[in-house]
Amino acid sequence: MGRKREFDEEKALDAAMQVFWKKGYHATSLTDLTMNMKLQRPSIYSAFGDKEKLFEATLRNYTKLHISNIRSKLQPDKSVKDAIRSFFEGLIEEEYQGNQNKGCFCINTMVELAPHDEKFEILTREHQMYLSVIFQEMIQKGIQSGEFHRDLDAKALAQTFVVSLIGITVLMKSRPEQSFIDSAISNTLSLLK
């Protein structure tokens, strides 16, 4: 009963994600997508639905990858503070070495679409909440191991780190002096004690 799909759906989704990530939703045209996904328009529509459905699929794909990416970067061999520090420092490197400057796809979407579409408001909010849980677990680990004071508010601190993460990611788009970012990181980390 019929041909099998010739293209790799996962690779196509990934290519679409790269375009939306770099250009945003409104600035991305179907022509951009066909070129980068190396697919004809009808193939895209039959596989993913319309432009918005495709966008949503790429964003959901991104959040999954992002979470596992972050989990893998928070190296458990170091102290908690050092792990978080090198995670933040890695952010700078990624963004300043490569001259792509795409930032975080979820944050980009929060700015572009969350205020105009509840679906993306919820999706982006939940992602940030999940990130804060990851930080919270780290901090709690640090408290239990005696690395941090017992009376540290792990949840509030984790939320503060998420806010810093967002601020840093966004600010880097304007390419300020690195010391600007360094100050923010070092001050934020100083809350861990």
Next chain:
Amino acid sequence: MGRKREFDEEKALDAAMQVFWKKGYHATSLTDLTMNMKLQRPSIYSAFGDKEKLFEATLRNYTKLHISNIRSKLQPDKSVKDAIRSFFEGLIEEEYQGNQNKGCFCINTMVELAPHDEKFEILTREHQMYLSVIFQEMIQKGIQSGEFHRDLDAKALAQTFVVSLIGITVLMKSRPEQSFIDSAISNTLSLLK
């Protein structure tokens, strides 16, 4: 020698700013602009040039207004810490009371355009640097008055506040629980001591 311009250029610019602020550059059409500015297309083009020129004019207008707005909100009668605190708390109120959720026009532009257009990279960077100078002056005032420790790094702290300001402004677009934002504010303010 000819008619005088019938419309108020300043009000037209302000109306354009509101549209770009709310919808962003790419999602704003010339039709959106004509409707909100209550001007015909040729009037817009003769007065402001093309869409991008108009956008740039509205953004420059915004940054000026934003700076004076912030200066007026940092009430000099309170202690420095309280002034900064109520400035941040005012942010939440504005964004959560009114259900507009436009955020900061400059930050929106940093996300949407700075990575694709050096002109906006520079413009948005300089605005953030200017904001950090305002905070720095406040903190230095607090040091001189004895409100803060003498060995506080005013510049680094000011930059940290700008990063928090950006993070909070962006995160609010996803409408998280207010306690999320409150934690970030209170932790950031705790650096002032």
Next chain:
DNA sequence: ACAATTTCATACTAATCGGTATGAAATTTA
């Protein structure tokens, strides 16, 4: 009053937008 000049409104342009109808090519099951 008249001539010069500018504004503003209509209507238009070419190009691009997101989305789809159509049909041939390909591959499957029977």
Next chain:
DNA sequence: TAAATTTCATACCGATTAGTATGAAATTGT
């Protein structure tokens, strides 16, 4: 091998995009 079914490529759709040509209405300086 034949019938059924799906994929993929071409070519198209109406709508909308940013931007403009044209000309009438209005207001200026002389």
